Amino acid sequence: MGMAIVHDLAECETGDIVPPEHGGLDIRVKGRLEREAMERICKEEEGGGIRELWEEYERRESAEALLVKDCDVLEMLVQALEYEILNPGGGVECGGFFEGMKEGGKGSRFEATKDLYKEILRRREELWEGREGGRR
Numbered sequence: 001m002g003m004a005i006v007h008d009l010a011e012c013e014t015g016d017i018v019p020p021e022h023g024g025l026d027i028r029v030k031g032r033l034e035r036e037a038m039e040r041i042c043k044e045e046e047g048g049g050i051r052e053l054w055e056e057y058e059r060r061e062s063a064e065a066l067l068v069k070d071c072d073v074l075e076m077l078v079q080a081l082e083y084e085i086l087n088p089g090g091g092v093e094c095g096g097f098f099e100g101m102k103e104g105g106k107g108s109r110f111e112a113t114k115d116l117y118k119e120i121l122r123r124r125e126e127l128w129e130g131r132e133g134g135r136r
Contacts, residue, residue, distance in 0.1 A: 004068050006050050007057045009041060010034035021099075031058075063109075070113040077120045084127060098124065 011017075014033050018024025025033075042051040057065045080094035098121065108114045 002049070003053045003057050003064055004071065006053045007068050007072065009050070009054060010037040013037035013041065021096075066109050067113070070108050070110060074113060074116055074120070077117070081120060081124050081127070084124070088131075 008016075011034075014037050017030045017033065019030070020026055024030070038051060038054055042048070042054075045051060056062055057068055060066055060069060077097060080097040083092045084094055086092075108117065
């Protein structure tokens with residue numbers, strides 16, 4: 001549970017940095033900025049628990065880290081779909097966030113999160129099929 005809480009802690013300083021595939025910063029620059037932010041945030045932390053959880057998440061070596069990453073991506077996709085739903089005229093199209101997800105959660109190691117990816121994509125397809133022209 002703790003990892004889910006601290007995994008985006010650096011973003012309270014850096015903001016939610018857009019990945020390069022969506023026109024944002026290079027992954028190395030993003031990583032450096034987040035690491036520097038965590039150093040400042042955890043500077044006076046006793047015991048290092050927050051920093052250790054964040055480092056474990058960044059390494060993606062544990063089942064918990066992989067699950068938290070999947071949930072982070074799922075939350076981003078739900079948010080993107082909500083933006084599209086809330087703009088019924090089709091003025092907002094978040095297709096870039098769904099690229100690479102056509103196979104329904106490729107990269108996920110958990111059947112439950114794969115199923116959730118597929119459901120989000122199904123709902124998005126349904127949304128756009130119902131809109132004039134089916135544009136996505």
